[in-house]
Amino acid sequence: MQVWDGISDARLTFSASEIGLERPQEGMARLTENLNLQRGLLRHLEKLPEVQLIDKTKVQSIIRDTEERGGWPLVHLDNGRVLRARLLVGADGFNSPVRSYAQISSFGWSYDTQGIVATMVHPPRGAFQGPNTTCYQRFLPTGPIAFLPLSPTVSSLVWSTRPHIASALTASDPDVFASMINAAFRLPELSLRYLYNRIIEAQANGTPLTHAEIQQEILWREQSHSIDHNSAYASAVIQPNADVGVPAADSESLPPLVTSLQPGTVATFPLRFNHTDSYIGEGQGSRTVLVGDAAHTVHPLAGQGLNLGIADVECLARCIDDALQKGGDVGSYTALLPYAQERYLENHTLMSAIDKLHKLYTSTLEPVVWARSVGVEVLNEFDSIKAALMMTAGARDHKLNNAAAGWNMAAKGVEGLAAGVNAAKLLSGGIGGMIGMGL
Amino acid sequence: MGLTNVVRAMHRQVHSAVSRGTVNAAEIAHFSRLSSQWWDEQGEFAFLHKMNPVRVQFIREKLLEVAREEHEGEDALSSKGLHGLDVLDVGCGGGLLSESLARLGANTLGIDASESNVKIAKLHASADPKLERLSYVNTAAESLLESPKRYDVVCSMEVLEHVDNPASFLSTCAELVKPGGHLFLSTISRSPLAYFLTIFLAEDLLRKVSRGTHTYSKFIKPTELVAFFQKHHSSASADPQYLEHATLSRPWISPQASSVSPPRKEAEVRGLIYHPLQSKWLLAPRDAWGATDCNYIFWTRKPSE
Numbered sequence: 001m002q003v004w005d006g007i008s009d010a011r012l013t014f015s016a017s018e019i020g021l022e023r024p025q026e027g028m029a030r031l032t033e034n035l036n037l038q039r040g041l042l043r044h045l046e047k048l049p050e051v052q053l054i055d056k057t058k059v060q061s062i063i064r065d066t067e068e069r070g071g072w073p074l075v076h077l078d079n080g081r082v083l084r085a086r087l088l089v090g091a092d093g094f095n096s097p098v099r100s101y102a103q104i105s106s107f108g109w110s111y112d113t114q115g116i117v118a119t120m121v122h123p124p125r126g127a128f129q130g131p132n133t134t135c136y137q138r139f140l141p142t143g144p145i146a147f148l149p150l151s152p153t154v155s156s157l158v159w160s161t162r163p164h165i166a167s168a169l170t171a172s173d174p175d176v177f178a179s180m181i182n183a184a185f186r187l188p189e190l191s192l193r194y195l196y197n198r199i200i201e202a203q204a205n206g207t208p209l210t211h212a213e214i215q216q217e218i219l220w221r222e223q224s225h226s227i228d229h230n231s232a233y234a235s236a237v238i239q240p241n242a243d244v245g246v247p248a249a250d251s252e253s254l255p256p257l258v259t260s261l262q263p264g265t266v267a268t269f270p271l272r273f274n275h276t277d278s279y280i281g282e283g284q285g286s287r288t289v290l291v292g293d294a295a296h297t298v299h300p301l302a303g304q305g306l307n308l309g310i311a312d313v314e315c316l317a318r319c320i321d322d323a324l325q326k327g328g329d330v331g332s333y334t335a336l337l338p339y340a341q342e343r344y345l346e347n348h349t350l351m352s353a354i355d356k357l358h359k360l361y362t363s364t365l366e367p368v369v370w371a372r373s374v375g376v377e378v379l380n381e382f383d384s385i386k387a388a389l390m391m392t393a394g395a396r397d398h399k400l401n402n403a404a405a406g407w408n409m410a411a412k413g414v415e416g417l418a419a420g421v422n423a424a425k426l427l428s429g430g431i432g433g434m435i436g437m438g439l
Numbered sequence: 440m441g442l443t444n445v446v447r448a449m450h451r452q453v454h455s456a457v458s459r460g461t462v463n464a465a466e467i468a469h470f471s472r473l474s475s476q477w478w479d480e481q482g483e484f485a486f487l488h489k490m491n492p493v494r495v496q497f498i499r500e501k502l503l504e505v506a507r508e509e510h511e512g513e514d515a516l517s518s519k520g521l522h523g524l525d526v527l528d529v530g531c532g533g534g535l536l537s538e539s540l541a542r543l544g545a546n547t548l549g550i551d552a553s554e555s556n557v558k559i560a561k562l563h564a565s566a567d568p569k570l571e572r573l574s575y576v577n578t579a580a581e582s583l584l585e586s587p588k589r590y591d592v593v594c595s596m597e598v599l600e601h602v603d604n605p606a607s608f609l610s611t612c613a614e615l616v617k618p619g620g621h622l623f624l625s626t627i628s629r630s631p632l633a634y635f636l637t638i639f640l641a642e643d644l645l646r647k648v649s650r651g652t653h654t655y656s657k658f659i660k661p662t663e664l665v666a667f668f669q670k671h672h673s674s675a676s677a678d679p680q681y682l683e684h685a686t687l688s689r690p691w692i693s694p695q696a697s698s699v700s701p702p703r704k705e706a707e708v709r710g711l712i713y714h715p716l717q718s719k720w721l722l723a724p725r726d727a728w729g730a731t732d733c734n735y736i737f738w739t740r741k742p743s744e
Contacts, residue, residue, distance in 0.1 A: 069566050070563065070566025070567065072566065086567075282481070322492075324542075325496075326493075327495045327541075327542040327543040328495075329567070333481065337718075
């Protein structure tokens with residue numbers, strides 16, 4: 001994984017071999033298309049005879065049963081069926097109807113940012129390059145753009161940007177959008193701003209830019225920044241056989257050049273920060289529990305939304321199993337409380353970190369850029385801190401022996417310290433030498 | 440001096456009990472007043488709601504352990520747990536424990552001397568379609584002795600410290616157990632720590648529990664409970680207290696064993712400790728030092744004929 005600053009280019013690299021995983025060859029994280037995830041889950045459900053799946057049916061309303069009948073939630077379906085729920089799990093997304101039934105309030109704000117997702121097609125990596133298994137993310141002042149590999153020739157895009165830029169990009173020709181994706185990973189921020197404005201102006205004039213025109217604009221920007229056309233940072237001229245022969249020296253620092261987008265895969269959604277006050281319904285909304293986006297919505301910059309949801313579900317399943325072992329009522333507050341106790345603070349910590357990261361990186365203020373860049377470059381030298389970061393950011397196995405992983409990290413830290421001492425010696429030697437020369 | 444007085448007072452109370460019943464009218468009135476709050480999980484009975492899973496865990500694990508030892512190698516039997524057993528819950532209150540036992544497959548009867556408690560328990564259970572193995576009766580334990588029905592498991596949780604005549608109450612519970620059956624009790628020990636936590640802190644200072652819920656002199660030490668089941672109350676016994684219900688025809692726990700640590704296969708005492716930060720109850724390990732100084736749970740087994 002490679003992450004860099006859109007203004008200063010300060011870069012952070014993470015790799016599976018660095019973070020003390022048991023099987024680094026399996027990578028530190030996996031990217032799965034939603035469709036495959038859903039298919040896998042549906043196949044699993046088919047094997048469970050206890051689970052009844054009701055499809056092609058909508059929930060019309062959720063009403064509370066009478067007090068004498070315990071006030072259980074009654075889910076009215078549009079086919080006339082009424083389901084009386086011992087426990088109603090709200091896994092129904094940001095606009096959760098279960099949450100409104102349970103009258104659980106939430107706090108948050110919208111980011112004035114739209115997320116664009118798309119599936120990108122590109123040529124395979126050349127013989128002298130590594131396989132397409134590296135994530136790339138560039139933090140632009142308008143929001144981060146991320147390249148997430150799926151297969152040797154297909155990757156996923158998550159581009160967070162200002163709403164007016166997002167609508168201009170998605171309204172333009174798919175080839176123009178693909179060129180802009182390439183440019184957004186490569187061109188300096190100043191040129192990107194110019195390109196956004198060109199696209200918006202052209203659309204306002206009713207003459208949207210063609211693919212040839214945008215390539216011409218990009219070429220001109222590259223020349224003005226004196227980017228060599230053999231460099232990996234050049235995207236204006238896509239050479240037909242760029243993937244053969246010796247690749248550009250910096251080709252591993254950037255994702256492959258996108259040639260097209262898979263039709264029908266472009267979608268946008270508004271980004272927000274949202275966290276409910278509670279995960280468990282009480283009083284009039286008892287026997288409800290919220291998981292995933294129904295409970296919390298985060299900025300996708302760290303790709304944690306799904307991970308948080310999966311961790312919620314894993315924990316809730318454990319709580320329910322535990323309650324059943326002890327004859328508990330799985331809809332009761334007592335049975336659900338351990339779920340909220342375990343997840344609320346953990347989610348909140350990660351969500352706040354993601355929120356702060358977003359605020360830090362959307363700033364163009366020079367001291368802020370300087371501080372974050374120095375921070376990142378120093379951080380990049382400390383394997384143990386990076387490992388700790390990765391451990392919390394998803395590349396973590398619940399069943400992994402935490403103590404063992406901890407010791408690995410500690411050992412790495414000591415190694416890092418030794419390396420640091422060596423570096424300091426070199427540095428002081430160098431400074432000494434410089435002073436000597438100055439004198 | 441205070442403690443010995445209290446002990447003496449308790450003995451007086453035990454010996455002065457004339458009637459057969461052990462139900463204390465004032466206690467019943469107290470809990471009847473609170474009965475509507477039984478199922479408010481964050482209200483008056485929040486502590487009991489949180490304690491319930493730990494009690495059930497102890498009961499289930501103990502029964503599984505005994506089954507495993509008796510039917511070595513027979514997996515089918517040992518995994519049954521409570522399934523199919525006849526269980527009596529004496530002093531069921533709102534039915535917290537009864538419902539859990541019924542959900543684990545036990546044919547459960549909950550009894551309580553308070554009519555309003557039983558009403559609340561019945562009403563709450565009626566909303567749950569999974570509780571068809573559960574029934575409630577508004578009665579005192581003593582009246583069940585008239586019927587020949589005996590139970591595989593008799594539980595009485597947080598009741599012993601509210602009855603008038605603990606010795607008679609224990610004999611009644613013991614009598615209701617089938618030979619080879621199990622008796623589970625949980626109560627509060629009579630120690631300065633217990634006074635501080637359950638009365639001073641929970642009732643007087645934090646007001647988490649209604650004042651007057653607990654009476655210090657009624658608390659019973661685990662050693663006293665063990666000692667009770669070590670005694671041999673034959674009809675020749677000179678103690679007039681036990682003449683009426685000379686039900687322990689033989690001791691349940693070897694009389695020569697220490698009452699601090701009874702033989703593992705005959706009885707077990709485990710502390711129940713409230714963890715205020717996690718706001719949950721923990722089952723203390725066996726023989727943990729000082730763990731049984733406040734809330735504890737007790738198990739013993741009636742000898743087979």
